[in-house]
Amino acid sequence: MFEHEARLEVRRYETEVRSGFRERVEELVRAQWREPVIVLRLGDDSPGFDVPGRRLDGTVKGKKLVRRFFWNVFRGIGGAVLALFSLANGADARGVGHLYRREIRVKGPADAMALDLLDKLRKARGSWLVFSPSCIAVVDTGSTFQDSADAPPPRIIWQARQPQAPAVSFRRSTMTWPDGSIFRFLLHGRPEEQHLRKFLEPPETIHWNGRPG
Numbered sequence: 764m765f766e767h768e769a770r771l772e773v774r775r776y777e778t779e780v781r782s783g784f785r786e787r788v789e790e791l792v793r794a795q796w797r798e799p800v801i802v803l804r805l806g807d808d809s810p811g812f813d814v815p816g817r818r819l820d821g822t823v824k825g826k827k828l829v830r831r832f833f834w835n836v837f838r839g840i841g842g843a844v845l846a847l848f849s850l851a852n853g854a855d856a857r858g859v860g861h862l863y864r865r866e867i868r869v870k871g872p873a874d875a876m877a878l879d880l881l882d883k884l885r886k887a888r889g890s891w892l893v894f895s896p897s898c899i900a901v902v903d904t905g906s907t908f909q910d911s912a913d914a915p916p917p918r919i920i921w922q923a924r925q926p927q928a929p930a931v932s933f934r935r936s937t938m939t940w941p942d943g944s945i946f947r948f949l950l951h952g953r954p955e956e957q958h959l960r961k962f963l964e965p966p967e968t969i970h971w972n973g974r975p976g
Contacts, residue, residue, distance in 0.1 A: 769953070772952055772953055772954075773953075773954060775952075776951065776952050776953075776954045778908070779807075779907060779908060779951070780804050780907045780951060780954075781907055781908065781909065781910055781911055782911065783910075783911030783912065784804075784889070784891075784904050784907050784911045784914070784917075785802050785804070785891070787904065787911060787914075787916075787917050788802045788891050788893060788902045788904060788917050789802050791902065791916075791917050791919070792893045792895070792900060792902065792919070795919075796895050796897075796898050798895040798896055798897065798898070798971075799895060799896070799971040799972050800893050800894065800895045800971075801893070801894045801895075801959070801962050801969075801971070802891055802892075802893050802902075803891065803892045803893075803894075803950055803955050803958065803959060804889075804890075804891055804907070804950065804951040804955050805884075805890045805891065805892055805948060805949065805950065805951060806948075806949040806950060806951045806952070807951070808866075808949065809821075809865060809885070810865065810866065810867070810868035810869050810881075810946070810947075810949075811865030811866050811867040811868060811869070812867070812869045812870075812881075813867045813869065813870045813871075814869060814870065814871050814872070814873065814875050814878065814944075815872065815873040816873050816874070817878075819865055820865065821869065821881060821882070821885055868946065868947040868948075868949070869881055869944075869945070869946050869947075870944065870945050871940070871942065871943060871944025871945065872942060872943065872944065875940070875942060875944035876929075876940035876941065876942045876944050877929070877938070877940050877944035877945065877946045878944075879921065880901060880921050880923075880938075880946065881946060883901065883920045883921045884901055884920075884921070886920075887901065887903040887920060888903060888904075888905050888906050889903060889904040889905050889906055889907045889914075890902070890903055891903075891904065891917075892948060894931065894969075895971070896971060897924055897925045897928075898922060898923065898924045898925070898928065899922065899923050899928045899929065899931065899938070900919050900921060900922035900923075901919070901920050901921040901922070902917050902918065902919050902920065903917065903918050903920050904917045929946075932967065933959065933963050933967060933969070934963075934965070934966050934967055935947070936948050936949065936950070960974075961973055961974060962974060
């Protein structure tokens with residue numbers, strides 16, 4: 764059963780992240796930084812925010828009120844329809860609420876340093892985290908569903924260099940800034956976690972050119 768689920772996950776990943784994108788990102792960043800890099804595809808889910816002045820979805824409080832109003836109306840109607848559908852099919856309607864919940868993965872004070880990255884990340888269509896011994900970046904490749912040869916050139920949309928770069932814990936999947944703000948990143952499924960293990964020796968030793976053996 765586990766092997767079957769693992770194969771399904773790999774097939775889904777190969778559909779959602781076509782081959783060639785990681786290599787294009789690696790080529791772009793290595794050419795600029797002249798360092799070995801680790802390139803990881805981020806998950807496409809939207810994180811929840813626990814930051815004063817920001818809504819749960821990361822938007823600034825007090826702005827886009829009209830759009831927010833219509834979104835709340837749409838969410839209410841959509842939730843009601845899904846609840847009725849679930850009841851008609853014998854499912855627990857309480858599970859519908861999970862569709863609209865966001866896991867809190869961004870925390871910090873007002874005007875948190877992490878927001879510079881997260882505001883850019885929210886606009887990306889295909890986001891990759893890139894790490895080197897002295898730099899961190901987010902690269903947007905556009906949608907990874909299409910063939911990489913037909914995709915636009917990858918773009919670095921955010922980067923930071925030591926000592927200004929946030930501290931990274933691969934074991935906890937966190938980036939922490941000097942003001943205490945934290946972003947807990949999620950990778951795009953088990954294949955990305957397996958790719959990271961090629962470089963990561965527990966608990967936090969990084970082999971930038973790949974683990975020996």
